[in-house]
Amino acid sequence: MVNLNIKAMRYLSPEDFRTLTAVEMGSRNHEVVPSSMITQLAKLRGGSCTKSLSVLNMTKLIARMPKSNYDGYRLTYAGYDYLALKALTKRASVYAVGNQIGVGKESDVYVVSDQKGKQYILKIHRLGRICFRSVKNNRDYLRNRKTGSWMYLSRLAAAKEFAFMKILHEHGFPVPTPIDYSRHCIIMDLVDAFPLRAIEKVLDPEALYTKLMGLIVRLARHGLIHGDFNEFNILVYESGEPIIIDFPQMVSTSHADAKYYFDRDVECIVHFFAKVLKFEGPVPKWEDVMAMEKLEALDLLAEASGFNKKQAKELERYRENQRKMQEEGAEEVDEFEGEVDDDDEDEE
Numbered sequence: 001m002v003n004l005n006i007k008a009m010r011y012l013s014p015e016d017f018r019t020l021t022a023v024e025m026g027s028r029n030h031e032v033v034p035s036s037m038i039t040q041l042a043k044l045r046g047g048s049c050t051k052s053l054s055v056l057n058m059t060k061l062i063a064r065m066p067k068s069n070y071d072g073y074r075l076t077y078a079g080y081d082y083l084a085l086k087a088l089t090k091r092a093s094v095y096a097v098g099n100q101i102g103v104g105k106e107s108d109v110y111v112v113s114d115q116k117g118k119q120y121i122l123k124i125h126r127l128g129r130i131c132f133r134s135v136k137n138n139r140d141y142l143r144n145r146k147t148g149s150w151m152y153l154s155r156l157a158a159a160k161e162f163a164f165m166k167i168l169h170e171h172g173f174p175v176p177t178p179i180d181y182s183r184h185c186i187i188m189d190l191v192d193a194f195p196l197r198a199i200e201k202v203l204d205p206e207a208l209y210t211k212l213m214g215l216i217v218r219l220a221r222h223g224l225i226h227g228d229f230n231e232f233n234i235l236v237y238e239s240g241e242p243i244i245i246d247f248p249q250m251v252s253t254s255h256a257d258a259k260y261y262f263d264r265d266v267e268c269i270v271h272f273f274a275k276v277l278k279f280e281g282p283v284p285k286w287e288d289v290m291a292m293e294k295l296e297a298l299d300l301l302a303e304a305s306g307f308n309k310k311q312a313k314e315l316e317r318y319r320e321n322q323r324k325m326q327e328e329g330a331e332e333v334d335e336f337e338g339e340v341d342d343d344d345e346d347e348e
């Protein structure tokens with residue numbers, strides 16, 4: 001499991017930071033970045049780069065491949081966290097990191113604050129944290145790609161989530177206010193509301209049901225499907241107003257499986273209300289919604305904002321692979337258990 005290593009943040013010298021940035025640059029096309037290349041990219045004298053590499057390795061911001069004599073390093077999740085948080089602090093979006101309030105398979109969620117003490121949410125995307133050891137395909141999608149893909153995919157997920165949150169926010173949808181993002185990290189408003197999953201009774205289930213189905217329909221008229229519209233991703237204010245979170249899996253209504261995703265979102269709400277809140281209401285139909293007058297195409301706007309089709313496909317391929325592996329009953333492996341430094345290696 002990867003933890004946010006805040007302690008290491010304060011003590012890096014400018015040379016260490018340059019070296020870390022050089023490892024990140026080299027990671028774009030090298031699984032393990034040769035030390036000679038790191039020195040070149042960091043534009044430091046050989047001696048001071050070697051010293052920095054040793055500091056970064058000790059603080060686990062970079063790592064050597066276990067059981068390898070190869071003279072090179074790769075960026076660890078902790079190193080990537082460091083770079084992202086450094087950028088966010090420099091832009092004054094984050095000043096202090098507080099408690100972790102959520103840990104999903106593919107993200108960690110923290111409360112952070114700015115210099116004035118106002119609290120926000122930091123969501124760190126961690127795609128590729130869980131890899132699969134499959135009987136049928138003993139090498140899975142991530143392993144088949146160049147490493148660095150966890151970095152690339154996590155960055156894509158964050159970019160996608162931020163782009164969609166921004167567009168939805170600008171078009172009056174009830175979503176947290178997006179504040180900033182860097183690499184695989186997003187900063188958004190902290191919503192002071194309860195997740196629907198934790199609510200057993202609401203004052204007016206009909207009103208909430210109508211609002212939620214209304215949101216699914218309005219999104220679809222704007223060309224979008226949430227794709228994971230369930231009690232975990234719906235927060236409800238005490239006033240009964242819902243607010244929606246978690247957008248990396250959103251798809252366009254022009255997607256080949258759009259009807260499936262739309263029906264699944266609708267079914268999640270129908271099921272939760274019937275089972276927990278004992279309420280049944282009218283169920284929107286895909287065909288009826290598609291026949292309604294279209295509203296501004298937000299799916300195209302998201303694409304134009306920099307999150308293009310190729311990137312969407314990459315993320316989708318990854319998710320599809322994870323789903324298949326799960327269905328096959330492949331063994332889950334925490335990829336970052338493997339983030340060892342030389343000391344850990346000796347203990348094996």
Ligand SMILES: Nc1ncnc2c1ncn2[C@@H]1O[C@H](COP(=O)(O)OP(=O)(O)OP(=O)(O)O)[C@@H](O)[C@H]1O
Nearest residue numbers: 102104105106107109121176189190191232245246
């Ligand atoms: N803006 C926010 N304000 C308040 N709480 C939030 C916010 N964003 C996320 N959370 C909390 O963090 C939890 C996880 O967030 P989110 O669903 O975005 O991550 P996730 O990785 O998709 O989680 P999971 O894999 O469990 O679905 C949420 O259930 C919610 O309790």
